[in-house]
Amino acid sequence: MARLLLVVVVGLFAALGAVPAQAADGYRYWSFWQRGGDGGSWAYATQGPSSARPDDGDMIGFRFAVSEDSNDATRPRGMADFAAVCADTPATDGTKRVAVVIDFGTAADAADHRTPPAPRTECARVGADASAGEALAAVAKPLRYNSAALLCAISGYPESGCGDKMSGSVDAHAAPKGDGGDGKADGDGASGGPSAGLIGGLAAVVLLGAAAVWQARRRRA
Structure with missing residues:
Protein backbone atom coordinates (compact mmCIF):
# COMPACT_ATOMS: atom_id res chain seq x y z
CA MET A 1 0.00 0.00 0.00
CA ALA A 2 2.82 2.42 0.88
CA ARG A 3 4.52 1.74 -2.43
CA LEU A 4 1.25 2.32 -4.29
CA LEU A 5 0.82 5.65 -2.48
CA LEU A 6 4.31 6.73 -3.49
CA VAL A 7 3.63 5.87 -7.14
CA VAL A 8 0.36 7.83 -7.10
CA VAL A 9 1.96 10.94 -5.56
CA VAL A 10 4.92 10.93 -7.98
CA GLY A 11 2.55 10.44 -10.89
CA LEU A 12 0.45 13.41 -9.80
CA PHE A 13 3.51 15.63 -9.53
CA ALA A 14 4.62 14.66 -13.03
CA ALA A 15 1.16 15.04 -14.57
CA LEU A 16 0.56 18.49 -13.06
CA GLY A 17 3.99 19.82 -13.97
CA ALA A 18 5.41 19.97 -10.45
CA VAL A 19 8.35 17.83 -11.55
CA PRO A 20 10.61 20.22 -13.50
CA ALA A 21 11.29 19.28 -17.11
CA GLN A 22 14.82 19.11 -18.48
CA ALA A 23 16.01 22.52 -19.66
CA ALA A 24 16.12 22.94 -23.43
CA ASP A 25 19.27 23.78 -25.33
CA ALA A 175 16.41 36.86 -17.56
CA PRO A 176 13.65 39.16 -18.91
CA LYS A 177 13.83 39.48 -22.68
CA GLY A 178 11.12 42.06 -23.22
CA ASP A 179 13.09 44.75 -21.42
CA GLY A 180 12.09 47.83 -23.39
CA GLY A 181 10.92 48.70 -26.88
CA ASP A 182 9.03 45.93 -28.63
CA GLY A 183 11.18 42.99 -27.65
CA LYS A 184 9.49 39.68 -26.99
CA ALA A 185 7.74 39.47 -23.63
CA ASP A 186 8.29 36.59 -21.24
CA GLY A 187 5.15 34.50 -20.75
CA ASP A 188 2.45 35.65 -18.36
CA GLY A 189 4.55 36.42 -15.29
CA ALA A 190 4.08 33.02 -13.67
CA SER A 191 6.91 31.85 -11.45
CA GLY A 192 6.95 28.34 -12.90
CA GLY A 193 6.79 26.66 -9.45
CA PRO A 194 3.87 24.69 -8.01
CA SER A 195 0.97 26.83 -6.82
CA ALA A 196 -0.45 26.84 -3.31
CA GLY A 197 -3.56 25.04 -4.58
CA LEU A 198 -1.46 22.32 -6.17
CA ILE A 199 0.57 21.84 -2.99
CA GLY A 200 -2.63 21.70 -0.92
CA GLY A 201 -4.18 19.14 -3.25
CA LEU A 202 -1.11 16.92 -3.11
CA ALA A 203 -1.03 17.20 0.68
CA ALA A 204 -4.65 16.01 0.78
CA VAL A 205 -3.76 13.02 -1.40
CA VAL A 206 -0.91 12.13 0.95
CA LEU A 207 -3.19 12.36 4.01
CA LEU A 208 -5.86 10.20 2.40
CA GLY A 209 -3.26 7.66 1.42
CA ALA A 210 -1.83 7.60 4.94
CA ALA A 211 -5.34 7.03 6.33
CA ALA A 212 -5.82 4.13 3.97
CA VAL A 213 -2.54 2.56 5.11
CA TRP A 214 -3.56 2.98 8.76
CA GLN A 215 -6.95 1.35 8.11
CA ALA A 216 -5.29 -1.57 6.38
CA ARG A 217 -2.90 -2.16 9.28
CA ARG A 218 -5.79 -1.90 11.75
CA ARG A 219 -7.72 -4.61 9.95
CA ARG A 220 -4.68 -6.92 9.93
CA ALA A 221 -4.24 -6.31 13.68
Missing part, protein backbone atom coordinates in the same frame (compact mmCIF):
# COMPACT_ATOMS: atom_id res chain seq x y z
CA GLY A 26 19.76 27.34 -26.57
CA TYR A 27 22.15 29.09 -28.94
CA ARG A 28 23.91 32.43 -28.51
CA TYR A 29 23.73 34.20 -31.87
CA TRP A 30 22.72 37.26 -33.91
CA SER A 31 19.14 36.92 -35.20
CA PHE A 32 18.02 38.86 -38.28
CA TRP A 33 14.69 40.73 -38.49
CA GLN A 34 12.76 42.86 -40.99
CA ARG A 35 9.91 45.36 -40.85
CA GLY A 36 8.37 48.06 -42.99
CA GLY A 37 9.54 51.64 -42.71
CA ASP A 38 6.18 52.80 -41.35
CA GLY A 39 6.60 50.83 -38.13
CA GLY A 40 4.68 47.72 -37.19
CA SER A 41 6.10 44.55 -35.70
CA TRP A 42 9.44 42.93 -36.38
CA ALA A 43 9.23 39.71 -38.41
CA TYR A 44 11.93 37.04 -38.23
CA ALA A 45 13.66 37.08 -41.62
CA THR A 46 13.07 34.09 -43.87
CA GLN A 47 16.34 34.74 -45.75
CA GLY A 48 19.84 35.41 -44.54
CA PRO A 49 21.35 38.93 -44.65
CA SER A 50 23.35 38.08 -47.76
CA SER A 51 20.21 37.05 -49.66
CA ALA A 52 17.56 39.48 -48.45
CA ARG A 53 17.14 42.62 -50.58
CA PRO A 54 15.39 45.38 -48.60
CA ASP A 55 13.71 48.21 -50.48
CA ASP A 56 14.29 51.91 -50.02
CA GLY A 57 12.51 52.89 -46.81
CA ASP A 58 12.68 49.43 -45.20
CA MET A 59 14.10 48.56 -41.79
CA ILE A 60 16.33 45.64 -40.84
CA GLY A 61 17.23 44.62 -37.30
CA PHE A 62 19.80 42.44 -35.60
CA ARG A 63 19.54 41.16 -32.01
CA PHE A 64 22.21 39.26 -30.07
CA ALA A 65 20.64 36.86 -27.57
CA VAL A 66 20.35 33.29 -26.37
CA SER A 67 17.42 31.54 -28.07
CA GLU A 68 16.27 27.98 -28.67
CA ASP A 69 15.10 28.60 -32.26
CA SER A 70 13.38 31.18 -34.48
CA ASN A 71 10.12 30.82 -32.52
CA ASP A 72 11.95 31.71 -29.31
CA ALA A 73 14.18 34.45 -30.76
CA THR A 74 14.15 37.89 -29.17
CA ARG A 75 13.27 40.94 -31.26
CA PRO A 76 15.40 44.10 -31.41
CA ARG A 77 14.36 46.74 -28.90
CA GLY A 78 13.36 50.30 -29.74
CA MET A 79 10.43 51.93 -31.48
CA ALA A 80 12.21 54.24 -33.93
CA ASP A 81 10.77 54.13 -37.46
CA PHE A 82 12.48 54.72 -40.80
CA ALA A 83 11.65 58.45 -40.84
CA ALA A 84 13.39 58.95 -37.50
CA VAL A 85 16.47 56.87 -38.33
CA CYS A 86 17.05 58.30 -41.82
CA ALA A 87 15.80 61.86 -41.24
CA ASP A 88 19.24 63.32 -42.05
CA THR A 89 19.94 61.09 -45.06
CA PRO A 90 18.23 62.42 -48.21
CA ALA A 91 17.32 60.14 -51.07
CA THR A 92 19.57 60.13 -54.16
CA ASP A 93 19.21 58.54 -57.58
CA GLY A 94 20.66 55.07 -57.96
CA THR A 95 20.76 54.35 -54.23
CA LYS A 96 18.42 53.27 -51.47
CA ARG A 97 18.25 54.01 -47.76
CA VAL A 98 17.82 51.23 -45.24
CA ALA A 99 17.30 51.85 -41.52
CA VAL A 100 19.49 49.47 -39.51
CA VAL A 101 18.72 48.63 -35.86
CA ILE A 102 21.51 46.88 -33.94
CA ASP A 103 20.72 45.50 -30.49
CA PHE A 104 23.70 43.96 -28.70
CA GLY A 105 21.47 42.28 -26.11
CA THR A 106 21.78 42.21 -22.34
CA ALA A 107 24.40 41.09 -19.84
CA ALA A 108 22.44 37.83 -19.42
CA ASP A 109 23.00 37.10 -23.12
CA ALA A 110 26.74 37.86 -23.07
CA ALA A 111 29.18 34.97 -22.66
CA ASP A 112 30.98 36.76 -19.83
CA HIS A 113 27.79 38.39 -18.48
CA ARG A 114 29.29 41.85 -18.91
CA THR A 115 27.18 44.78 -20.05
CA PRO A 116 27.25 44.88 -23.87
CA PRO A 117 27.29 48.04 -26.03
CA ALA A 118 24.08 50.06 -26.07
CA PRO A 119 21.60 49.44 -28.92
CA ARG A 120 21.93 51.83 -31.81
CA THR A 121 20.32 52.79 -35.10
CA GLU A 122 22.01 53.74 -38.37
CA CYS A 123 20.86 54.82 -41.81
CA ALA A 124 22.67 52.95 -44.56
CA ARG A 125 22.80 54.45 -48.05
CA VAL A 126 23.70 51.63 -50.44
CA GLY A 127 23.28 50.62 -54.06
CA ALA A 128 19.79 49.93 -55.32
CA ASP A 129 20.43 46.16 -55.47
CA ALA A 130 22.36 45.89 -52.19
CA SER A 131 21.60 43.08 -49.74
CA ALA A 132 20.78 43.48 -46.07
CA GLY A 133 24.28 42.25 -45.28
CA GLU A 134 25.79 45.00 -47.44
CA ALA A 135 23.61 47.60 -45.73
CA LEU A 136 24.80 46.33 -42.35
CA ALA A 137 28.44 46.37 -43.47
CA ALA A 138 28.06 49.99 -44.58
CA VAL A 139 27.33 51.15 -41.03
CA ALA A 140 28.58 48.50 -38.59
CA LYS A 141 32.00 47.15 -39.54
CA PRO A 142 33.84 45.01 -38.67
CA LEU A 143 31.56 42.05 -39.33
CA ARG A 144 32.63 38.48 -38.69
CA TYR A 145 31.22 35.38 -40.41
CA ASN A 146 32.09 31.71 -40.01
CA SER A 147 32.80 29.22 -42.79
CA ALA A 148 29.07 28.48 -43.12
CA ALA A 149 28.30 32.20 -43.71
CA LEU A 150 26.68 32.56 -40.28
CA LEU A 151 26.89 36.12 -38.95
CA CYS A 152 29.06 35.86 -35.83
CA ALA A 153 29.87 39.46 -34.84
CA ILE A 154 28.68 43.00 -35.59
CA SER A 155 31.03 45.92 -34.94
CA GLY A 156 33.39 43.35 -33.49
CA TYR A 157 30.86 42.08 -30.92
CA PRO A 158 31.25 39.49 -29.58
CA GLU A 159 34.99 39.11 -29.90
CA SER A 160 34.78 35.32 -30.13
CA GLY A 161 32.27 32.53 -30.53
CA CYS A 162 29.63 31.93 -33.16
CA GLY A 163 26.23 30.38 -32.58
CA ASP A 164 27.53 28.63 -29.47
CA LYS A 165 25.27 25.94 -28.04
CA MET A 166 24.20 26.58 -24.45
CA SER A 167 23.15 23.23 -22.99
CA GLY A 168 20.34 23.60 -20.46
CA SER A 169 20.44 27.40 -20.73
CA VAL A 170 18.26 28.07 -17.68
CA ASP A 171 20.13 31.21 -16.63
CA ALA A 172 19.67 32.87 -20.02
CA HIS A 173 15.95 32.15 -20.23
CA ALA A 174 15.37 33.30 -16.65
Whole structure:
Protein backbone atom coordinates (compact mmCIF):
# COMPACT_ATOMS: atom_id res chain seq x y z
CA MET A 1 0.00 0.00 0.00
CA ALA A 2 2.82 2.42 0.88
CA ARG A 3 4.52 1.74 -2.43
CA LEU A 4 1.25 2.32 -4.29
CA LEU A 5 0.82 5.65 -2.48
CA LEU A 6 4.31 6.73 -3.49
CA VAL A 7 3.63 5.87 -7.14
CA VAL A 8 0.36 7.83 -7.10
CA VAL A 9 1.96 10.94 -5.56
CA VAL A 10 4.92 10.93 -7.98
CA GLY A 11 2.55 10.44 -10.89
CA LEU A 12 0.45 13.41 -9.80
CA PHE A 13 3.51 15.63 -9.53
CA ALA A 14 4.62 14.66 -13.03
CA ALA A 15 1.16 15.04 -14.57
CA LEU A 16 0.56 18.49 -13.06
CA GLY A 17 3.99 19.82 -13.97
CA ALA A 18 5.41 19.97 -10.45
CA VAL A 19 8.35 17.83 -11.55
CA PRO A 20 10.61 20.22 -13.50
CA ALA A 21 11.29 19.28 -17.11
CA GLN A 22 14.82 19.11 -18.48
CA ALA A 23 16.01 22.52 -19.66
CA ALA A 24 16.12 22.94 -23.43
CA ASP A 25 19.27 23.78 -25.33
CA GLY A 26 19.76 27.34 -26.57
CA TYR A 27 22.15 29.09 -28.94
CA ARG A 28 23.91 32.43 -28.51
CA TYR A 29 23.73 34.20 -31.87
CA TRP A 30 22.72 37.26 -33.91
CA SER A 31 19.14 36.92 -35.20
CA PHE A 32 18.02 38.86 -38.28
CA TRP A 33 14.69 40.73 -38.49
CA GLN A 34 12.76 42.86 -40.99
CA ARG A 35 9.91 45.36 -40.85
CA GLY A 36 8.37 48.06 -42.99
CA GLY A 37 9.54 51.64 -42.71
CA ASP A 38 6.18 52.80 -41.35
CA GLY A 39 6.60 50.83 -38.13
CA GLY A 40 4.68 47.72 -37.19
CA SER A 41 6.10 44.55 -35.70
CA TRP A 42 9.44 42.93 -36.38
CA ALA A 43 9.23 39.71 -38.41
CA TYR A 44 11.93 37.04 -38.23
CA ALA A 45 13.66 37.08 -41.62
CA THR A 46 13.07 34.09 -43.87
CA GLN A 47 16.34 34.74 -45.75
CA GLY A 48 19.84 35.41 -44.54
CA PRO A 49 21.35 38.93 -44.65
CA SER A 50 23.35 38.08 -47.76
CA SER A 51 20.21 37.05 -49.66
CA ALA A 52 17.56 39.48 -48.45
CA ARG A 53 17.14 42.62 -50.58
CA PRO A 54 15.39 45.38 -48.60
CA ASP A 55 13.71 48.21 -50.48
CA ASP A 56 14.29 51.91 -50.02
CA GLY A 57 12.51 52.89 -46.81
CA ASP A 58 12.68 49.43 -45.20
CA MET A 59 14.10 48.56 -41.79
CA ILE A 60 16.33 45.64 -40.84
CA GLY A 61 17.23 44.62 -37.30
CA PHE A 62 19.80 42.44 -35.60
CA ARG A 63 19.54 41.16 -32.01
CA PHE A 64 22.21 39.26 -30.07
CA ALA A 65 20.64 36.86 -27.57
CA VAL A 66 20.35 33.29 -26.37
CA SER A 67 17.42 31.54 -28.07
CA GLU A 68 16.27 27.98 -28.67
CA ASP A 69 15.10 28.60 -32.26
CA SER A 70 13.38 31.18 -34.48
CA ASN A 71 10.12 30.82 -32.52
CA ASP A 72 11.95 31.71 -29.31
CA ALA A 73 14.18 34.45 -30.76
CA THR A 74 14.15 37.89 -29.17
CA ARG A 75 13.27 40.94 -31.26
CA PRO A 76 15.40 44.10 -31.41
CA ARG A 77 14.36 46.74 -28.90
CA GLY A 78 13.36 50.30 -29.74
CA MET A 79 10.43 51.93 -31.48
CA ALA A 80 12.21 54.24 -33.93
CA ASP A 81 10.77 54.13 -37.46
CA PHE A 82 12.48 54.72 -40.80
CA ALA A 83 11.65 58.45 -40.84
CA ALA A 84 13.39 58.95 -37.50
CA VAL A 85 16.47 56.87 -38.33
CA CYS A 86 17.05 58.30 -41.82
CA ALA A 87 15.80 61.86 -41.24
CA ASP A 88 19.24 63.32 -42.05
CA THR A 89 19.94 61.09 -45.06
CA PRO A 90 18.23 62.42 -48.21
CA ALA A 91 17.32 60.14 -51.07
CA THR A 92 19.57 60.13 -54.16
CA ASP A 93 19.21 58.54 -57.58
CA GLY A 94 20.66 55.07 -57.96
CA THR A 95 20.76 54.35 -54.23
CA LYS A 96 18.42 53.27 -51.47
CA ARG A 97 18.25 54.01 -47.76
CA VAL A 98 17.82 51.23 -45.24
CA ALA A 99 17.30 51.85 -41.52
CA VAL A 100 19.49 49.47 -39.51
CA VAL A 101 18.72 48.63 -35.86
CA ILE A 102 21.51 46.88 -33.94
CA ASP A 103 20.72 45.50 -30.49
CA PHE A 104 23.70 43.96 -28.70
CA GLY A 105 21.47 42.28 -26.11
CA THR A 106 21.78 42.21 -22.34
CA ALA A 107 24.40 41.09 -19.84
CA ALA A 108 22.44 37.83 -19.42
CA ASP A 109 23.00 37.10 -23.12
CA ALA A 110 26.74 37.86 -23.07
CA ALA A 111 29.18 34.97 -22.66
CA ASP A 112 30.98 36.76 -19.83
CA HIS A 113 27.79 38.39 -18.48
CA ARG A 114 29.29 41.85 -18.91
CA THR A 115 27.18 44.78 -20.05
CA PRO A 116 27.25 44.88 -23.87
CA PRO A 117 27.29 48.04 -26.03
CA ALA A 118 24.08 50.06 -26.07
CA PRO A 119 21.60 49.44 -28.92
CA ARG A 120 21.93 51.83 -31.81
CA THR A 121 20.32 52.79 -35.10
CA GLU A 122 22.01 53.74 -38.37
CA CYS A 123 20.86 54.82 -41.81
CA ALA A 124 22.67 52.95 -44.56
CA ARG A 125 22.80 54.45 -48.05
CA VAL A 126 23.70 51.63 -50.44
CA GLY A 127 23.28 50.62 -54.06
CA ALA A 128 19.79 49.93 -55.32
CA ASP A 129 20.43 46.16 -55.47
CA ALA A 130 22.36 45.89 -52.19
CA SER A 131 21.60 43.08 -49.74
CA ALA A 132 20.78 43.48 -46.07
CA GLY A 133 24.28 42.25 -45.28
CA GLU A 134 25.79 45.00 -47.44
CA ALA A 135 23.61 47.60 -45.73
CA LEU A 136 24.80 46.33 -42.35
CA ALA A 137 28.44 46.37 -43.47
CA ALA A 138 28.06 49.99 -44.58
CA VAL A 139 27.33 51.15 -41.03
CA ALA A 140 28.58 48.50 -38.59
CA LYS A 141 32.00 47.15 -39.54
CA PRO A 142 33.84 45.01 -38.67
CA LEU A 143 31.56 42.05 -39.33
CA ARG A 144 32.63 38.48 -38.69
CA TYR A 145 31.22 35.38 -40.41
CA ASN A 146 32.09 31.71 -40.01
CA SER A 147 32.80 29.22 -42.79
CA ALA A 148 29.07 28.48 -43.12
CA ALA A 149 28.30 32.20 -43.71
CA LEU A 150 26.68 32.56 -40.28
CA LEU A 151 26.89 36.12 -38.95
CA CYS A 152 29.06 35.86 -35.83
CA ALA A 153 29.87 39.46 -34.84
CA ILE A 154 28.68 43.00 -35.59
CA SER A 155 31.03 45.92 -34.94
CA GLY A 156 33.39 43.35 -33.49
CA TYR A 157 30.86 42.08 -30.92
CA PRO A 158 31.25 39.49 -29.58
CA GLU A 159 34.99 39.11 -29.90
CA SER A 160 34.78 35.32 -30.13
CA GLY A 161 32.27 32.53 -30.53
CA CYS A 162 29.63 31.93 -33.16
CA GLY A 163 26.23 30.38 -32.58
CA ASP A 164 27.53 28.63 -29.47
CA LYS A 165 25.27 25.94 -28.04
CA MET A 166 24.20 26.58 -24.45
CA SER A 167 23.15 23.23 -22.99
CA GLY A 168 20.34 23.60 -20.46
CA SER A 169 20.44 27.40 -20.73
CA VAL A 170 18.26 28.07 -17.68
CA ASP A 171 20.13 31.21 -16.63
CA ALA A 172 19.67 32.87 -20.02
CA HIS A 173 15.95 32.15 -20.23
CA ALA A 174 15.37 33.30 -16.65
CA ALA A 175 16.41 36.86 -17.56
CA PRO A 176 13.65 39.16 -18.91
CA LYS A 177 13.83 39.48 -22.68
CA GLY A 178 11.12 42.06 -23.22
CA ASP A 179 13.09 44.75 -21.42
CA GLY A 180 12.09 47.83 -23.39
CA GLY A 181 10.92 48.70 -26.88
CA ASP A 182 9.03 45.93 -28.63
CA GLY A 183 11.18 42.99 -27.65
CA LYS A 184 9.49 39.68 -26.99
CA ALA A 185 7.74 39.47 -23.63
CA ASP A 186 8.29 36.59 -21.24
CA GLY A 187 5.15 34.50 -20.75
CA ASP A 188 2.45 35.65 -18.36
CA GLY A 189 4.55 36.42 -15.29
CA ALA A 190 4.08 33.02 -13.67
CA SER A 191 6.91 31.85 -11.45
CA GLY A 192 6.95 28.34 -12.90
CA GLY A 193 6.79 26.66 -9.45
CA PRO A 194 3.87 24.69 -8.01
CA SER A 195 0.97 26.83 -6.82
CA ALA A 196 -0.45 26.84 -3.31
CA GLY A 197 -3.56 25.04 -4.58
CA LEU A 198 -1.46 22.32 -6.17
CA ILE A 199 0.57 21.84 -2.99
CA GLY A 200 -2.63 21.70 -0.92
CA GLY A 201 -4.18 19.14 -3.25
CA LEU A 202 -1.11 16.92 -3.11
CA ALA A 203 -1.03 17.20 0.68
CA ALA A 204 -4.65 16.01 0.78
CA VAL A 205 -3.76 13.02 -1.40
CA VAL A 206 -0.91 12.13 0.95
CA LEU A 207 -3.19 12.36 4.01
CA LEU A 208 -5.86 10.20 2.40
CA GLY A 209 -3.26 7.66 1.42
CA ALA A 210 -1.83 7.60 4.94
CA ALA A 211 -5.34 7.03 6.33
CA ALA A 212 -5.82 4.13 3.97
CA VAL A 213 -2.54 2.56 5.11
CA TRP A 214 -3.56 2.98 8.76
CA GLN A 215 -6.95 1.35 8.11
CA ALA A 216 -5.29 -1.57 6.38
CA ARG A 217 -2.90 -2.16 9.28
CA ARG A 218 -5.79 -1.90 11.75
CA ARG A 219 -7.72 -4.61 9.95
CA ARG A 220 -4.68 -6.92 9.93
CA ALA A 221 -4.24 -6.31 13.68
